[in-house]
Amino acid sequence: MFQRFACSRVLILLAGLLLATACTAKSGAVDPYTDGTEYVTLPAPHQRYSSEGKVEVVEVFSYGCIHCAHFAPVADALARQFPKGVEFKLVPAPFSAEWVPFARAFYAAKQLGVLDRTHLALFQAKFEQHYPINSMDELADFYARAGVDRAAFMRAATSTQTTDQMKSDLALIQKWQVDGTPTIVINGKYRVAAVHSYDEMVAVTQWLVKRELAGK
Template sequence: MFKRFSSLRALCLVAGLLLASACTATGSGDAAPYTNGNEYVTLPADAPRMSPEGKVEVVEVFSYGCIHCAHFAPIADQLRKQLPPGVTFKLLPAAFNDQWVPFARAYYAAQKLGVLEQTHLALFKAKFDEHYPISTLDELADFYAAHGVKRDDFMRIATSDEVTQRIRSDAQLVQAWQVDGTPTIVIDGKYRTANVKSLEELSAVTQWLAKRELAGAK
């Protein structure tokens, strides 16, 4: 049901552009409710985590330019709150194309400025529910300015070498995880959601895999 955006070849082209342009638990006696190769896939053994160590990590690959991500955002917010101790929820802003690069830059600027918590859902609402023109970096700067962020601070951080490097690293992770659409969730660098039937199932599969991974880590 989710729109697929780019092949691995296209991801390589995006990564190259960034380099050049500074640019989806049961008890032991229960049958597993989801199957490898259907609702989720097992990633290659050398696939990395987003962070090399720490808690079991659940990473949503998303974009502020993706309407499916906008629909999933409140569900994802509940998912984050429902995950057990020992599991951490993270976001990775995909830059599958030139149009999505400003959204990735905006995400990291908001994170650096400490306003991500109060602006994450609000940005989806403004863009897709209220239909504000929010696509370019200038338009994004206007959005954050309306939420108390100094426009110059936003632009300085969003266009910084640090953010460019982070987007470049993210592109490498997305390629290693074989992500070709959003929203997609990667669990501990080992599993990736795949053919889910609904956004609610995307959340359920994620919770099941995270709990299973946490149980195996104990």
């Protein structure tokens, strides 16, 4: 009788010890990334690009940025990996007079419904095939080669709608404190910051997305 009680008591003590160890390990878990280093929590109130209910991942980019050209196929693959509760968006950054035509080209391509087939192709034409693509006329030539009506492209690119959208997006980019490209912003709440590779940028983005999905 005593031996049975002793064995039961030992088992209870061991179970308690294992539980305590598990709790200690859980409470001592360390996040793989640090706020203020690999990512930054943006000041409240957080402002998303759209009011849709999905977790929003935005890449701020420019067709004039060679780093964006290198990241573009990586971003495209990343966007295809997200679950249904996540939406990937592109926002062009008109950070300089030289980059304004590229922003206008993006909005025009989006309005004309050709963005999906021209986005990566424009990067390739400019940085791999070395076409002279900088001015509005040169951009119009590129889209014409891609089968887009040149006049329709110019009308969309220079329209009041495009100008207003560009100004609105630039104000939002500034609220996100984006000062370089490519930059990833999650839900208007987190900005991926000091990373050392595109793979790390992707990893931090995926980790922040999982946090937001868990929060929802």
